[in-house]
Amino acid sequence: xxxxxxFLIFIVVVLLQLFVPAKMILDREDIxxxxxxxxxxxxxxxxxxxxxxxxxxxxxxxDSADAVAMDSTIHSGDRILVYLDTDSLxxxxxxxxxxxxxxTERDYVEAxxxxxxxxxxxxNFQLEFNRYYMEEFKAKPAEDIYRKYNLKQDSTDNTYxxxxxxxxxxxxxxxxxxxxxIHYYIExxxxx
Amino acid sequence: MKSKxxxxxxxxxxxxxxxxxxxxxxxxxxxxxxxxxxNRLFTVFGVLGSALVGLGIILIxxxxxDNFSILVxxxxxxxxxxxxxxxxxxxxxxxxxxxxxESSGTFLFFAIxxxxxxxxxxxxxxxxxxxxLFTWILLGLPLIYVLNSKAVSMLIIVFATYYACxxxxxxxxxxxxxxxxxxxxxxxxxxxxxxxxxxxxxNTTSIFNWLYALSIVIVLGTFxxxxxxxxxxxxxxxxxxxxxxxxxxxxSNQQLRRNSFLLIGSLGTIVLLLILSFNMIWKEMHYExxxxxxxxxxxxxxxxxxxxxxLLYSKKSQxxxxxxxxxxxxxxxxxxxxxxxxxxxxxxxxxxxxxxTLGVFVVKIGADSFRFSVLNYGLLIISAMIVCRFFDTxxxxxxxGILFVAVGLGFFLINYFMLKKQKxxxxxx
Numbered sequence: 001x002x003x004x005x006x007f008l009i010f011i012v013v014v015l016l017q018l019f020v021p022a023k024m025i026l027d028r029e030d031i032x033x034x035x036x037x038x039x040x041x042x043x044x045x046x047x048x049x050x051x052x053x054x055x056x057x058x059x060x061x062x063d064s065a066d067a068v069a070m071d072s073t074i075h076s077g078d079r080i081l082v083y084l085d086t087d088s089l090x091x092x093x094x095x096x097x098x099x100x101x102x103x104t105e106r107d108y109v110e111a112x113x114x115x116x117x118x119x120x121x122x123x124n125f126q127l128e129f130n131r132y133y134m135e136e137f138k139a140k141p142a143e144d145i146y147r148k149y150n151l152k153q154d155s156t157d158n159t160y161x162x163x164x165x166x167x168x169x170x171x172x173x174x175x176x177x178x179x180x181x182i183h184y185y186i187e188x189x190x191x192x
Numbered sequence: 193m194k195s196k197x198x199x200x201x202x203x204x205x206x207x208x209x210x211x212x213x214x215x216x217x218x219x220x221x222x223x224x225x226x227x228x229x230x231n232r233l234f235t236v237f238g239v240l241g242s243a244l245v246g247l248g249i250i251l252i253x254x255x256x257x258d259n260f261s262i263l264v265x266x267x268x269x270x271x272x273x274x275x276x277x278x279x280x281x282x283x284x285x286x287x288x289x290x291x292x293x294e295s296s297g298t299f300l301f302f303a304i305x306x307x308x309x310x311x312x313x314x315x316x317x318x319x320x321x322x323x324x325l326f327t328w329i330l331l332g333l334p335l336i337y338v339l340n341s342k343a344v345s346m347l348i349i350v351f352a353t354y355y356a357c358x359x360x361x362x363x364x365x366x367x368x369x370x371x372x373x374x375x376x377x378x379x380x381x382x383x384x385x386x387x388x389x390x391x392x393x394x395n396t397t398s399i400f401n402w403l404y405a406l407s408i409v410i411v412l413g414t415f416x417x418x419x420x421x422x423x424x425x426x427x428x429x430x431x432x433x434x435x436x437x438x439x440x441x442x443x444s445n446q447q448l449r450r451n452s453f454l455l456i457g458s459l460g461t462i463v464l465l466l467i468l469s470f471n472m473i474w475k476e477m478h479y480e481x482x483x484x485x486x487x488x489x490x491x492x493x494x495x496x497x498x499x500x501x502x503l504l505y506s507k508k509s510q511x512x513x514x515x516x517x518x519x520x521x522x523x524x525x526x527x528x529x530x531x532x533x534x535x536x537x538x539x540x541x542x543x544x545x546x547x548x549t550l551g552v553f554v555v556k557i558g559a560d561s562f563r564f565s566v567l568n569y570g571l572l573i574i575s576a577m578i579v580c581r582f583f584d585t586x587x588x589x590x591x592x593g594i595l596f597v598a599v600g601l602g603f604f605l606i607n608y609f610m611l612k613k614q615k616x617x618x619x620x621x
Contacts, residue, residue: 007284010338014277017304017331021269021311028315049321052309053254077368133313135258172316183258 028171035166036107038084038092040127042161042175043146054139055131056175058161065097067116067123074099074123078113081168082127091160097123101168109163109170129163129172138186142175145185149177197222231291238295239343246272246302253310262314269310276300280339290340297341301332322359322370325351329376336383342396345383346403352376353407360414369415369487377408388442398450401443405434405452409460415491421477422488424468425529429495431460432522436502439519441509461521462550462573468543469580474536482533496522517553521546547577555606562614564607571606575599 041061048054062082067074074080078099084107085095095106102108111125134142146159162173175182198219204210210218249272257265276299283292305328311317312324329351336345356370384404387397412430416423438444438454448455467473483489499522507513524546532539551573558567578599582592 003284003287006338007281009334010281010284013331013334013338014281016334017273017277017300017307018270020327020331021273021307024308024311024315024317025266028317049254049324051250051254051305051321051324052312053256055313055316128318129316131318132316133256135256136254138258172318 027169031166031169031171032164032173035164035169035171037173038086038107038163038165039090039160039176040092040163042159048139053133054136055133056139056142058130058132058172058175060127060130060161062092062094062127064122064124065094067097067121074113074116076113076115079110080113080123080125081108082111082125083108084165092163097125107165108168109165110168127170129161129170132161132172132175138183141186141189142182145182145189146177235291235294238291239298242295242299243302243343243347246299246306250302250306250309253306253313256313265310265314269307269314272303273300273307276303280335284338293339294341294343297335297339297344298347300335301344301347304328304331320358322355325355325358326372329355333376333379336380342387342400345380346399348376348380349400349403349407352380353410356411356414360411369417370411373411373414377404392442393446393450398446398452401450401452405456409456412491416488417486419480419483419486419488421480421533422482422486422492424464424477425492425526426488426495427460427464428525428529429492429499429522431457431464432519432525433457433495433499433502435461435518435521436499436506439506439516440502458518461518462547462576465521465525465543465547465550466576466580468532469540469547469577470583471536471540474532474539474543477533477539478536496526517550521550544577544581548574551577559606559610562610564610567606567610568603571603575603 040058042058065082081098081101083095083098083102083104085093087093097111098108110128112128114124114126116123149159159175159177161175164171164173177185201210201215201218205212205215253268260268276296279296280293280300282288283296308324308327308331312319329348332344332351333348335341336348352373355376356373359368359370362368381404384400387394387400391397408430412426413423416426434453435457438451438457443451443453503519506519528539528542528546531542551570554570554573555567556570558564558570578595
């Protein structure tokens, strides 16, 4: 093969390598700009990823549903669609779950099935957007701050994740404690 | 090697063993030979350097700099990628040497990982490690061919193994069979086959022999789902396939230490049979229901067909094929497994007989060919089996002691007699 031919193939590979991250960015920007925002109640804990650094895992309150209307061929590891609603306080709440896309305007997000009980028809799942990447030394304090606020047993303290949703795709924007970004608390803690 | 010979030349000249012309011919021959080959050491350091810089960049980006705006972060996500692409493109276009291509390819491979990692951080993109690794591998795979890069090819095998383990050995949560691992291997193998054709005896090719063999052995276990007892069959078939692959002329003409498939096939078979020589394993399996329509079964059957095909091929291509029990073990294993599932006692007995026969067979080959390594490998197989039997039988300590002494004496005596016989033969000659 001639050098120029190899080079042309290389250019195609280069474009693909640039396209994938660029597409990742553009898709997310679109969802952030035009998607609907939801507040998901959550609890953060911090693990880490060898290549992408520290993050806090978010355990959402929306994690199970009655799946009476669903067919019985659900297995752990399957992806299902979780349709969303908003409660009187403005937090996201579960409307229904489905294996296939419904003919409705309602927003939905994808979730991974963790277990399914055939007898009770109850499905446990995990929402996909459960990683919030943070600066290396801030992930642990973020978890501690959350614990501190949660320990007060004060029902007015609320931790939630702000998520933009569009056509089944979701982008996690920020974590909030009582309507202030978690970054505000980390800075406050650092200044003290 | 070269400098050693050149040093010798002066000594030979001084003692008038060779003439000046011969000496200059020899030195110019080695000079020309070294000019033809690119500097290998330089390539190795180039690749190592690029790999370290690339990994360093990934770690620095993994810090996840909060103070930078999204725009700045995005710029840094693309910067290493574009640098890597520019250098790689330059080395292709200017047809630079292998050192350039290997080093720039290695750097670009890590730059791809850094780039998608940083984008994932900026937008908190979900997905676990295996999904991220898969995207990375797919984007890096074509570099093997466009840059003709061995280093990238090795990285792809290592990362594909990492990906498969991450997905398949996911303890506690849902295990998934990493089918895409096979697709990645299919994508990378043509390069390896080409290497086997062009330079089967090169050091790098033998590294590939080992990488592929080890990777497949590690990953095969991820395909075991519920039918764990069929896992034994899967591995037995794989080792049978490996052994027969090692008997094909491409591999069997090489030194034994380069023939990873033969070595892993032989050792793997023995270890597997030793595990199955315990009665309790067969007892456990006896109560397991084996599902015929399962991925374990499909994989076992496919591996069985491939191994049989290779066995026939290697027998056909040899002019005077010698009987080698190891090549047939996978066939015997199937029979033993079927019997053992019906009657676990018989399964145990047959496995023990098989291990013992293999041991004796290896000892015989070693004795016939006067190879001490082979002879002792055979003795090791027999003694390993005897040692294993001490765990599940109610023998008296005295009897066990006597058996140990007997095995030890056996080692000494057989080696001693062979040494003696070898000396006698040499004297006759």
